[in-house]
Amino acid sequence: MEQRWTRKDLLSLEDLSDWEINLILDTAQEFKKVSQRKVKKVPALRGKTVVNFFIEPSTRTRISFELAEQRLSADIINVSASSSSISKGETLLDTAKNIEALQVDLIVMRHSAAGAPNFIASRVKSGVINAGDGAHSHPTQALLDLFTIREKKGKIKGLNVSIIGDILHSRVARSDLWGLLSLGANVTLAGPATLVPREFAKIDRVKVCHNMREAVEGADVINLLRIQHERQRAGFFPSINEYSNVFGLSKETMKYVKPDALIMHPGPINRGVELDSSIADGSQSVILEQVTNGLAVRMAVLFLVAGCLKND
């Protein structure tokens, strides 16, 4: 029996079962072809309205969503924190209710507070797609990572995936983790102990380590997370220079990396910090393919979620 998508929201990969993740990835596979055509547009979301509701600034994710919406022929409105009434003191819920009152079908939401999309999704009829909430979740980023791994490796089950960097503050790490575990991978979380909470090790098939060689040896996929300068100022590590010397992926550390391991990064990359510039551009890097796949994955998510809204 064919399993059908039934959720009006996509909030976190933690909620999804493996077949739901695979359904998104399979759908994305089809949509990837659309972007390779001469006419890069399909009428799948014609007549639907999507609001890109970005309370936290974002360029990459917003552009990717916007383009995905355009290629599906949706009507689009962009609302950012400064252009919304939130700066005038309106609550988030009131702003969302106003958007809903305009008969908007989908709200793509980015917010600096963990759980904000969950809070809104349970209170509006519109579908809500989480485009990143604080350090909690960023499901479409994880889905595009899974898509890229599956495309390159042919499978995910049994792979060893190492995620390296600022795990503590990373919604990408938290989302990748659930997706990878759900599809059967083993996950290593690595970085300085100040940025890799040991509580993660309580989860089955998750390992925590603080040593780069240990983190990369035997890994089939290495996902490097962006390190933010403000973390150094907050005292999590002594300097960007030391971080890159100890926890950056250098040419020297590459000696321990399997020759067929994928090098990934959610971007934007700090060249010479998380990874050596030549590695970012090297043959094992799939960083730009992740961007391409992000578009296909977001088209798939928009399509599936729009397909089960109540007014259909």
Next chain:
Amino acid sequence: MTEKNSWIIKGGRLIDPVRGIDEIRDIGIMDGFVADVAEVPSSAQTIMAEGLIVAPGLIDMHVHLRQPGKTAAETIATGTFAAAAGGFTSILPMPNTSPVADTPASIEYIRAHALREGVVKVLPVGAMTKGSEGKEMAGIGGLKKAGVVALSDDGKCVQNHEIMRHLVEYSKSFNLPILDHCEDEILMSGGVMHDGYWSVILGMRGITSAVEEMMVARDVILARMAGWKIHIQHISARESIELVRNARRRGIMISAEATPHHIALTDECVKNFDTNYKMNPPLRSEDDRQAIIAALKDGTISVIASDHAPHTETEKLVEFDYAPFGIVGLETAVSICLTELYHKGYLTLSELISKWTKGPAEVLGLDIGTLNEGMPADITIIDTETEFVIDKERFLSKSRNTPFHGCKVKGRPVATIVNGIFVHNLMS
């Protein structure tokens, strides 16, 4: 003696931990005072309390009444209505109103409103530093004259140990215990929930147990140095409890209270981002919760207090990060504790009632919380067996911010009597 002011409470099980009483015994009331049953006129009205617990009026040592400053959430009047409904005959409002209750005039304001509009006894707590800013000592002598029963900067914590040292010593001169909200503000660092497995999973800023533990350790040291009382408010972490247990063994004047929500709930509850699970100190791990229950049993924690913290729905209906800390508790405390502590077999009824009577009386050094003849007839009658579902819409508090709405509980106060007058009555 007018007969209409005379009552006999008949056939109830009297539990009075201060006097070590737990037996079926009748209680007489004449003109608002506890009286010998033999002296009560035969025409006195009778209250049949068979199958019910008759206890000294319960005392809640930690509430917020929000007046002056935030009367949309609660007033002195509505706070006392909620207390009466919850079985409390005396409450201690914390001074973190706006402005802060740090002068005799502000204490007189509270007492005047309580007397005029309130239905239970309001025992005011004064701020120990001006504006609770932790910098300059408040006029403690003047506050004492105005009628405060304790000192607290609740909601904040004096960070400067030298200032705290002087505060403990100075308050000793007035026999005023210090009620301390233990929080290292730097370690707190913007946290919104317990720092542990669930904060890591949810990607939320953690409040480590050390935030509390650091200041509990400091307070143990300063209480020892001064030879005076510090009462640790809303203790939440296993490690802090261990410090208190050890200090009490050594005879240091440290006491501690726990809240019903720390007794009943854990940090896992936060996973749905419901802001009615956001409070400070935060809900901690199951291990911490077990430590609290064990400490209630062995006496390390001698007080249960609600930390009743009303907030309007508008304030709470926001992103978890931006919601204010705190939940209401006066109207659910007794039911939650009967359900979680008595019916689950952790505490006897006498041990439980002690946390609202003998415990507070000892911390405050006051002759309250017991039913000696001649004392004001402040009495709480409890039905331990009736099951019901908590409905926040029935609260008398102005606020509804509770995580216990819809919870099935067993047992509740059925009558609250203050100075011989029924202020809450579910009995026939």
